[in-house]
Structures are given as structure tokens and as C-alpha cells.
Amino acid sequence: MSESEPEEQIESTNEQNESASLIDMHVTTATGTDASQARGQSVVEARDLDVHYGDEQALKSVQLDIYEQEVTAIIGPSGCGKSTFLRCINRMNDLVESASIDGKLRFRGTDMYGDKIDPVALRRHIGMVFQHPNPFPKSIYDNVAYGLRVQGRTVTDEIVADALKRAALWDEVNDQLHTSALNLSGGQQQRLCIARAIAVDPDVLLMDEPASALDPIATSKIEDLIKELASEYTVIIVTHNMQQAARISDRTAVFLTGGELVEVDDTATIFNDPNDQRVEDYITGKFG
Ligand code: ADP
Secondary structure (H helix, E strand, O other): OOOOHHHHHHHHHHHHHHHHHHHHHHHHHHHOOOHHHHOOOEEEEEEEEEEEEOOEEEEEEEEEEEEOOOEEEEEOOOOOOHHHHHHHHOOHHHHOOOEEEEEEEEEOOEEOOOOOOOHHHHHOOEEEEOOOOOOOOOEHHHHHHHHHHHOOOOOOHHHHHHHHHHOOOHHHHOOOOOOEHHHOOHHHHHHHHHHHHHHOOOOEEEEEOOOOOOOHHHHHHHHHHHHHHOOOOEEEEEOOOHHHHHHHOOEEEEEEOOOEEEEEEEHHHHHHOOOOHHHHHHHOOOOO
16 A cells, blocks of 8 residues: 555545535535425536547437426437436446546536536435346345445435335335345336335436336336336436337437437427427337
């Protein structure tokens, strides 16, 4: 261990604390408002957002507002940048060496890519659920408690039970909390992953095709759950399933090849009366 290491660690810890408080300050302000007032406020704002992987452009000058306590669906053909957009919102693209991001992405008015922002602090407010259920090889209880423990927060049976109830899984698992999560069905595992994400009480839930690996009954349960979660969280869901977007989202953003956001509007407008001919062609299955 070099002699300079302890000092560097202290500096970086201080910087992280400062970044965390920068994010926390904004969240406290927003959650301090009445829920009915909060609905309709923008939580995430993308302005001229460009993403490249090496020379290849994945997102092109995206302007998009994501609103409080709404479900926003991101749809579009494969490779149009849907997952890239989602991954920018919790800074997962930081982990991709070839990825470069230009333009602005703000979370409650704070520049998410500002020099002092700590991605770990940011991710406390922005949970993510992936396409394939990915419970840890631990008990159901320990999966739900995981994020709280990582954050050094108190774990109580009540908090674990509450997260499982909010994820519509409690009734099915309350007598087997200390058995392996890997014994659950795929649909149950995905609801457990949702419970794990919401146990730490995030502000925004990102979902990347969360039902595409599930059967129709499990999919329907996940869709019902997402609609319920929107009363407490801001949900952004990437889906290739247009019927699903139509069923569960308040607003829909349509990305097309080249990483362009072509149209965003109320879901009913996008599906019944879109402005852009390319959106109509995509919705009606003429391509994609
Ligand atoms: P979608 O979610 O709409 O299918 P993606 O965001 O996954 O689209 O991908 C958009 C474009 O970026 C595609 O051309 C894809 O090949 C490319 N891409 C995505 N991830 C990476 C990566 N880690 N490295 C290089 N290129 C990538």
C-alpha cells in the first residue's frame, strides 16, 4: 500500500459525501411537496443528449422530459438506443469504456454528469430492473435487504415485508422468506427484483424489458404491478411490446433507427393519432 493512499481515500470520501448531499438536497425538496402537486413535475430532463460508442452514434440530440409519478414507455425498433437512454439515467454507461456522452441530463434540476456527482449516490435514487430476473443466490429476505445493507441502513422485518407487499409478492412468499430466491418461478423472481429495487425507496424505477422473458400470466402480473407502482414512483420502461406500452404507460417516446427521438406524447395520442408518419408506420407494423 503506498503512503499517499489513505489521504487520497479521505479526499474521495469527502467528495462523495458532497455529491451525495447535492443529490439528496434536490430529492428532499421534491419529495417535500404534496403528491398531487408533484405529479406533472419533470424529474429527468434530457437536452441535446448524444451518445456514441466509439464512432457509432447511439443517441442523437435527444430532448425528453420524464414526469413525476407517470409511466413513460420507450419504444422503437431494435438498436435504436432505448437501452442506451435508460442506462444513461443511472450512469451505467460509465462502465462502458467506448461510451461517450454529450449534452445534458438532469435529475431534479441537477446535472447528472456534473463533476461532483457520485454515480453511487445517484443510483440510490434511481433503481433498475433488468430483462432477465437476476436475484442473488441468497434467501428471499436477504435479496430484499441487500440494498439497505449496502447503504448501511437498518433492516427490519417490517421494511422487508413492506417491499414484498408493494411488489405484490408477499402473499406468495411470506412463509418461505429464508429459503433461496432461486427456487422461485421466473415471474416471482422478477417481482422479487422489483421488491429489492423499491426496498431502498428510490425516486425513479428504470425497467429494461422487464417482462420479455416471462410467460403471459407472469407478464400480466408485472404489468399490473407497474401501474400500481406509478402512484409512488416515476417509472421509465423500455419495451419492444407495443401493446404493453399502450396498456401500462401514460406517455410514450418513440425512438427510431439512428438514435433519434421522433415523437413523444400521451400514449393515447401516439397510438391513435401520431404526428409523424414514421411513427404511424412503426405503430402499424410497416417496419421494425
Ligand atoms: P435498443 O435498446 O433500442 O435495442 P441499444 O441502446 O442497445 O438499442 O443500442 C443502440 C446502438 O448502440 C446499437 O447499434 C448497439 O449495437 C450499440 N451499442 C449498445 N451497447 C453497446 C456497447 N456496449 N458497445 C458498443 N455498441 C453498443
